[in-house]
Amino acid sequence: MTKIAVFSAGSWGTAFSLVLADAGNDVSLWARRGEVVEAINERRENTDYLPGIELPPSIAASTDPEEVAAGADVVVLTVPSQSLRENLTAWAPILPEKATLVSLMKGVELGSLMRMSEVIQEVTDAPADRIAVISGPNLAREIARREPAASVVACVDEERAKQLQAITHGPSWRPYTSVDVLGCEIGGAYKNVVGLAVGMAVGLGFGDNTTASVITRGLAETARLATAQGANPLTLMGLAGLGDLVATCSSPLSRNRTFGERLGQGMTTEEIYATNRQVAEGAKSCKSLLELARRTGVDAPIAEAVDAVVDGKMTALDMMNSFIARDTKPELH
Ligand SMILES: NC(=O)c1ccc[n+]([C@@H]2O[C@H](COP(=O)([O-])OP(=O)(O)OC[C@H]3O[C@@H](n4cnc5c(N)ncnc54)[C@H](O)[C@@H]3O)[C@@H](O)[C@H]2O)c1
Numbered sequence: 001m002t003k004i005a006v007f008s009a010g011s012w013g014t015a016f017s018l019v020l021a022d023a024g025n026d027v028s029l030w031a032r033r034g035e036v037v038e039a040i041n042e043r044r045e046n047t048d049y050l051p052g053i054e055l056p057p058s059i060a061a062s063t064d065p066e067e068v069a070a071g072a073d074v075v076v077l078t079v080p081s082q083s084l085r086e087n088l089t090a091w092a093p094i095l096p097e098k099a100t101l102v103s104l105m106k107g108v109e110l111g112s113l114m115r116m117s118e119v120i121q122e123v124t125d126a127p128a129d130r131i132a133v134i135s136g137p138n139l140a141r142e143i144a145r146r147e148p149a150a151s152v153v154a155c156v157d158e159e160r161a162k163q164l165q166a167i168t169h170g171p172s173w174r175p176y177t178s179v180d181v182l183g184c185e186i187g188g189a190y191k192n193v194v195g196l197a198v199g200m201a202v203g204l205g206f207g208d209n210t211t212a213s214v215i216t217r218g219l220a221e222t223a224r225l226a227t228a229q230g231a232n233p234l235t236l237m238g239l240a241g242l243g244d245l246v247a248t249c250s251s252p253l254s255r256n257r258t259f260g261e262r263l264g265q266g267m268t269t270e271e272i273y274a275t276n277r278q279v280a281e282g283a284k285s286c287k288s289l290l291e292l293a294r295r296t297g298v299d300a301p302i303a304e305a306v307d308a309v310v311d312g313k314m315t316a317l318d319m320m321n322s323f324i325a326r327d328t329k330p331e332l333h
């Protein structure tokens with residue numbers, strides 16, 4: 001039985017622990033708060049982040065990171081992206097030396113503009129071939145209900161990706177391997193920004209032509225940046241690109257789409273933060289991705305406009321109008 005440590009017990013950490021448990025692994029799950037640990041261990045439910053879902057006994061929770069990490073073959077990291085560096089700096093000394101480090105996060109760090117696998121590498125000194133990324137159309141609540149879904153397990157070391165594929169493949173979750181870590185991470189972070197823009201269109205009352213147009217141009221923008229950085233263009237057509245983009249932009253379960261919808265309805269970013277505890281990564285990663293695009297010399301009108309709306313410098317309606325008014329050009333440029 002593979003021992004897997006999951007940091008932490010938010011929506012995705014808890015739902016992915018279920019995937020791992022269903023696949024026959026022994027899972028230890030770190031939570032910040034004692035009451036979450038108690039609910040998981042005693043009532044078999046994460047009442048805060050995944051209410052109504054029964055968790056199997058092979059998932060054991062603790063607030064002690066050392067206890068959670070002890071003896072782990074695989075360490076899964078799933079805190080909000082902007083908090084990874086600080087948390088991982090504290091955890092790095094207690095992580096088993098040979099463990100595979102897996103990022104489930106979909107964001108780009110503000111300031112450093114690093115992807116999550118790069119932050120992991122810098123903070124832990126682990127070589128790139130020990131770091132993997134899992135990304136795809138995986139809305140936590142649907143996964144927790146065991147609705148069938150696929151995803152991508154990416155690692156520059158193909159053998160390690162295959163090992164992870166084997167230990168995560170379960171009754172309702174199908175992983176594919178990839179060696180394109182960069183493409184998967186840019187796809188995962190960018191779809192949140194496009195999800196915000198699509199949510200704004202929905203909040204403004206626009207229909208499927210509008211959302212399909214934003215999704216498609218969002219995919220073009222994502223692929224422009226990812227390929228300029230060295231990603232395989234086909235990754236963006238796959239589960240970690242198009243797949244995740246479609247799931248996020250279509251689903252009322254998506255926190256990013258919902259955040260965008262509220263902006264479209266006229267709420268401010270501060271008002272949304274005041275009513276929502278869960279992370280909408282795109283509201284921060286729009287800034288880091290925009291800066292990454294600027295430094296790479298890539299045109300990123302959607303990230304630029306989303307950033308302006310999030311900062312209250314533009315309305316959602318002005319954003320939509322600005323997309324239409326842009327200089328015309330061939331589709332494939
Ligand atoms: N929820 C999903 O459907 C889903 C699916 C795939 C990937 N993801 C990605 O997984 C990552 C985590 O998302 P989530 O959905 O679990 O978020 P969440 O908001 O549901 O949970 C976040 C977790 O991190 C903890 N946390 C918050 N701030 C923290 C801090 N400063 N330090 C330490 N812990 C902190 C919270 O207590 C909670 O346990 C994000 O990058 C997200 O994009 C989410």
Ligand SMILES: O=P(O)(O)OC[C@H](O)CO
Pocket residue numbers: 106136137138139140192195244247248253254255256257279280281
């Ligand atoms: O709820 P969101 O917007 O963070 O999206 C969740 C997942 O990333 C969908 O795959």
